[in-house]
Amino acid sequence: MAQKDPVMVRLKTETSAYHAKFESLPYFESLIAHQLPLACYVNQLRGLSIIHSVLETEIANTDSEIVAAVWEDGLRKLPLLKEDLDFFKPRVIPDDRTVVDAALAMTQHIRLRQVENPVSLLGYLYVLEGSTLGNSMHQPDIIQTFCLGGLNGCAYYTSYADKVRDNWNRFTEKMNQALDDPSLHDNVIESAHEAFAGLKTLYEALYPLTPGDTHITRINPEAGNHPMPEDEREIEAALAASQKAWDSFTYYRECFGERGKRFSDSDICWLATLHQFDADTVKKQVDWLSRLLAGRGMPTVMMEYTLKCLHQSLVAAIPENEDRYAVFLTVADELRRQRTRRLPETQQKIIIEEFENQVGSKLSRMNTNVPQLILSALIDEENGFEGASSILEKWYTDRDCFSEKWIKAVNHTIKKVCTYLS
Numbered sequence: 001m002a003q004k005d006p007v008m009v010r011l012k013t014e015t016s017a018y019h020a021k022f023e024s025l026p027y028f029e030s031l032i033a034h035q036l037p038l039a040c041y042v043n044q045l046r047g048l049s050i051i052h053s054v055l056e057t058e059i060a061n062t063d064s065e066i067v068a069a070v071w072e073d074g075l076r077k078l079p080l081l082k083e084d085l086d087f088f089k090p091r092v093i094p095d096d097r098t099v100v101d102a103a104l105a106m107t108q109h110i111r112l113r114q115v116e117n118p119v120s121l122l123g124y125l126y127v128l129e130g131s132t133l134g135n136s137m138h139q140p141d142i143i144q145t146f147c148l149g150g151l152n153g154c155a156y157y158t159s160y161a162d163k164v165r166d167n168w169n170r171f172t173e174k175m176n177q178a179l180d181d182p183s184l185h186d187n188v189i190e191s192a193h194e195a196f197a198g199l200k201t202l203y204e205a206l207y208p209l210t211p212g213d214t215h216i217t218r219i220n221p222e223a224g225n226h227p228m229p230e231d232e233r234e235i236e237a238a239l240a241a242s243q244k245a246w247d248s249f250t251y252y253r254e255c256f257g258e259r260g261k262r263f264s265d266s267d268i269c270w271l272a273t274l275h276q277f278d279a280d281t282v283k284k285q286v287d288w289l290s291r292l293l294a295g296r297g298m299p300t301v302m303m304e305y306t307l308k309c310l311h312q313s314l315v316a317a318i319p320e321n322e323d324r325y326a327v328f329l330t331v332a333d334e335l336r337r338q339r340t341r342r343l344p345e346t347q348q349k350i351i352i353e354e355f356e357n358q359v360g361s362k363l364s365r366m367n368t369n370v371p372q373l374i375l376s377a378l379i380d381e382e383n384g385f386e387g388a389s390s391i392l393e394k395w396y397t398d399r400d401c402f403s404e405k406w407i408k409a410v411n412h413t414i415k416k417v418c419t420y421l422s
């Protein structure tokens with residue numbers, strides 16, 4: 001029996017027609033002629049950031065040994081796309097909803113494949129990794145069209161610098177080794193066709209553009225679809241509040257990292273839209289999000305502080321709307337009352353001071369508001385927020401990260417709170 005072609009030979013052969021189609025798209029014709037509007041380029045970066053953020057997260061988190069044999073962090077393109085988007089942020093380029101929808105449609109397919117057939121995600125990876133070859137050819141067009149100096153604004157197009165071909169050869173070798181079973185090839189090739197078709201729709205939407213309202217994926221490429229403020233002042237105020245809240249709990253940064261920060265930003269932008277509703281409606285929406293986040297290791301005290309930061313930031317940005325924004329303080333106060341009904345503030349203060357005395361001022365400054373988090377997580381659990389304390393407890397009793405002195409103080413605090421609540 002004749003030996004079947006390696007998967008990369010089949011992928012190249014069976015998707016070759018797409019390459020000619022792409023180069024003839026108006027987007028690339030305009031780019032090659034150095035006439036592409038900047039808004040088209042920036043929206044391309046935004047669309048690709050949506051796709052890469054989901055694909056890279058799903059692939060990195062898959063249990064498939066075959067996918068893991070191909071994937072490595074060096075294949076990530078989202079950091080490069082974010083770098084470029086940050087460079088163009090001061091230009092305030094509007095979003096194109098058609099482009100966003102095309103990108104989100106691709107992420108839906110990616111998430112479905114992760115559930116049904118994770119190995120097939122390698123078809124998407126093949127298409128997007130292969131684009132680095134074309135990017136290296138178009139990099140001079142990008143630089144000349146938009147008068148970019150150095151790598152500013154074109155980090156994505158300069159992936160791997162002068163090692164593009166070397167990286168592609170290495171990727172080819174890993175794909176062929178991981179997919180040495182021909183029975184896996186058809187699903188991967190089908191996925192590659194799906195990825196090319198999705199990108200074709202995306203690039204057809206990119207030129208000409210039909211700009212619309214700001215979309216939440218500008219803030220967080222993985223956010224999907226949910227409302228955000230239309231007023232740029234409210235967006236900036238919400239992001240400033242997110243940063244302030246984030247900086248007030250080192251646990252945020254240490255436990256959830258950069259990806260967590262992006263979700264914090266998109267969540268608070270959604271919260272900022274709620275001032276148009278009555279207090280009862282806002283309370284229900286915040287309660288839903290609080291329960292969701294508490295189950296992921298973020299106690300409600302963090303939501304309370306975030307709402308207070310949001311109120312302060314919004315009032316400072318648009319003082320004439322102070323009455324509207326007061327609802328955030330109302331709901332924040334209700335979150336505080338939910339805790340104090342279980343554990344009075346005087347008792348909370350005693351427990352917090354005991355913890356800080358046990359660990360010392362230096363560790364307390366390095367790990368901000370830890371006893372408040374522990375208190376809140378345990379009370380949240382008592383209030384019916386299932387799983388609210390387990391992640392936090394595990395994090396702060398990890399012997400690889402914390403000293404015995406610290407862990408003893410954490411366990412003492414947990415025991416004392418539980419004794420009081422019982």
